Amino acid sequence: MAVVEAQDLHRTYRTHTGTLRRRVKEIEAVRGVSFDIEKGELFGLLGPNGAGKTTTIKMLITLLIPTAGSARVLGYDVVKDAREVRKRIGYVFGGERGVYERLSGYDNLRYFAELYGVPGKMQKQRIEELLELVGLKGREHERAEGYSRGMKQRLHVARGLLHDPEVLFLDEPTIGLDPVGARELRATIASLTDAGKTILLTTHYMFEADALCDRIAVISKGNIVAEGTPRQLKSRVESGSVTEVEVYGVPDETVERLRKLEGVLAVWVEEREQAQVLSVQTRADIQLTAAILGHLNGANVGRVSHREPTLEDAYVALVTAE
Amino acid sequence: MRILRLLGVGWLYHMKMISRSPFEGFGQVIYPLFFATVAFFVFRAGDSPRTLLYASLGAAVMGMWSATSTTAGAAMQRERWHGTLELLVGTPPHFALVLLPVTLAMATVGIYSLGATLLYGHFLFGIPLTIEHPLLFAAAILGTVLSFGALGFVFAVTFVRFRAAWALGNLFEYPVWLIGGFLVPLALFPDWVRPISWALAPTWGMNAIRQAALGGSSLDDLLACAGLGALYVGLGILLTERVLRSARVRASLSLS
Numbered sequence: 001m002a003v004v005e006a007q008d009l010h011r012t013y014r015t016h017t018g019t020l021r022r023r024v025k026e027i028e029a030v031r032g033v034s035f036d037i038e039k040g041e042l043f044g045l046l047g048p049n050g051a052g053k054t055t056t057i058k059m060l061i062t063l064l065i066p067t068a069g070s071a072r073v074l075g076y077d078v079v080k081d082a083r084e085v086r087k088r089i090g091y092v093f094g095g096e097r098g099v100y101e102r103l104s105g106y107d108n109l110r111y112f113a114e115l116y117g118v119p120g121k122m123q124k125q126r127i128e129e130l131l132e133l134v135g136l137k138g139r140e141h142e143r144a145e146g147y148s149r150g151m152k153q154r155l156h157v158a159r160g161l162l163h164d165p166e167v168l169f170l171d172e173p174t175i176g177l178d179p180v181g182a183r184e185l186r187a188t189i190a191s192l193t194d195a196g197k198t199i200l201l202t203t204h205y206m207f208e209a210d211a212l213c214d215r216i217a218v219i220s221k222g223n224i225v226a227e228g229t230p231r232q233l234k235s236r237v238e239s240g241s242v243t244e245v246e247v248y249g250v251p252d253e254t255v256e257r258l259r260k261l262e263g264v265l266a267v268w269v270e271e272r273e274q275a276q277v278l279s280v281q282t283r284a285d286i287q288l289t290a291a292i293l294g295h296l297n298g299a300n301v302g303r304v305s306h307r308e309p310t311l312e313d314a315y316v317a318l319v320t321a322e
Numbered sequence: 323m324r325i326l327r328l329l330g331v332g333w334l335y336h337m338k339m340i341s342r343s344p345f346e347g348f349g350q351v352i353y354p355l356f357f358a359t360v361a362f363f364v365f366r367a368g369d370s371p372r373t374l375l376y377a378s379l380g381a382a383v384m385g386m387w388s389a390t391s392t393t394a395g396a397a398m399q400r401e402r403w404h405g406t407l408e409l410l411v412g413t414p415p416h417f418a419l420v421l422l423p424v425t426l427a428m429a430t431v432g433i434y435s436l437g438a439t440l441l442y443g444h445f446l447f448g449i450p451l452t453i454e455h456p457l458l459f460a461a462a463i464l465g466t467v468l469s470f471g472a473l474g475f476v477f478a479v480t481f482v483r484f485r486a487a488w489a490l491g492n493l494f495e496y497p498v499w500l501i502g503g504f505l506v507p508l509a510l511f512p513d514w515v516r517p518i519s520w521a522l523a524p525t526w527g528m529n530a531i532r533q534a535a536l537g538g539s540s541l542d543d544l545l546a547c548a549g550l551g552a553l554y555v556g557l558g559i560l561l562t563e564r565v566l567r568s569a570r571v572r573a574s575l576s577l578s
Contacts, residue, residue: 013573063408065570086414097405102342107335114331115413
């Protein structure tokens with residue numbers, strides 16, 4: 001039996017527009033997400049901002065009720081058996097929020113240890129171990145309001161582990177951290193899988209998912225658009241080449257026409273400062289630079305370059321595809 | 323035992339947070355002074371020590387009520403701003419057990435407010451502090467503070483679901499001063515106000531405190547106050563699950 005099972009999860013948000021004439025608008029944040037996570041696996045949910053990662057994770061940790069579909073964690077239904085699920089999971093949200101600023105780091109942990117039912121006799125030892133693990137030893141009696149973003153993030157991780165949960169949900173845990181802090185946190189996450197924890201990690205960093213995850217699901221616009229091991233995802237882009245063209249205002253119709261060219265595998269456009277960068281991945285045996293530039297006739301074109309495709313190209317192509 | 327410890331630890335840490343808030347701390351110094359001054363100037367014309375004590379007690383309970391009604395909403399709003407409301411909801415205990423210590427901490431601040439108002443009145447304006455039945459007086463204060471905490475708990479439950487409900491807490495502050503009979507005797511109000519007053523634990527708590535201090539029988543009032551407090555807790559517990567489910571359906575927990 002899988003530790004985490006998501007079956008065709010849907011989640012719609014209702015929002016209002018207007019002040020006097022209020023109109024209800026429905027936004028489909030998750031549109032039928034399914035996946036299984038096996039015991040001891042580190043599963044990555046990879047996608048850009050607004051793809052539905054946090055909504056998916058919030059349904060799994062019982063904070064949101066799915067509009068449709070179902071999910072089970074360790075065999076317990078996330079809607080009907082919410083309390084049983086909560087006892088057995090830990091979760092960590094990225095960012096600075098979620099900390100009682102006027103309490104010390106130690107008091108934050110002590111309060112949540114009580115809420116998670118850690119026996120009184122074990123609390124001190126458990127908190128000491130976790131402070132050591134996340135590198136907050138020596139600063140634990142300072143008020144959390146004086147902690148750096150990285151320290152607060154590490155406090156989140158310690159909080160999520162207080163009751164030694166079997167399953168951990170990490171929602172963009174390295175967001176906003178400096179490179180050294182992020183690397184240390186990734187090392188901590190890797191050590192948790194070594195200790196046998198089952199982990200669902202959401203991130204929008206391809207390299208992070210690649211470095212940590214046993215399997216990755218790429219989520220875009222509320223749908224899973226690809227799933228597999230990092231190696232399987234990489235194999236999608238091991239062949240061919242990428243032509244990058246700096247453009248200023250490329251119309252959508254042009255992008256569509258380029259997609260239909262013989263030998264084109266993927267086309268995507270990224271905003272970079274003032275300009276856009278049009279990337280066209282093509283088969284290795286075909287040279288399409290002239291044809292691409294021909295289709296851009298009339299647009300302002302800057303630098304043109306060629307390079308080998310990377311795993312990030314596969315990700316960008318997946319999440320920007322219509 | 324486990325539940326009592328959870329309530330105790332929750333109360334302790336929320337008290338710590340309240341005591342470290344400069345804004346709330348400033349209010350706790352100023353409000354009792356304000357209430358004691360109002361009581362003195364409104365009732366000094368009566369020129370009777372008993373009247374002044376009657377007014378001083380009313381002012382003290384006003385402060386206690388204000389510390390509970392307005393801050394219960396503010397406490398929930400603070401949980402939203404800090405992003406901790408979702409964390410609390412995501413913990414295993416029944417949410418009522420998580421929420422009760424928060425409001426009990428508020429009510430405890432109310433005890434301080436009560437004591438400070440009486441002492442300000444005594445030392446600044448010479449209002450006598452002669453308590454006829456000290457034990458009953460202490461029991462009445464305890465019963466009143468617990469019932470205030472219970473009413474704050476019902477407020478807090480609604481604040482979890484409705485973001486704007488904190489404003490409702492403020493809205494309740496002044497009418498209860500009046501219909502709870504804190505400053506003006508209930509006999510002065512129209513008949514239709516009385517059933518509303520009777521449904522409010524603060525009315526009975528106020529009566530119990532006054533009776534104990536001025537020499538009447540406070541037991542019936544105290545029992546009514548405690549009974550209503552228990553009723554509020556029951557209502558809050560019943561509401562909690564429904565309110566939380568609704569918040570999870572409407573995705574309102576993470577909104578600030």
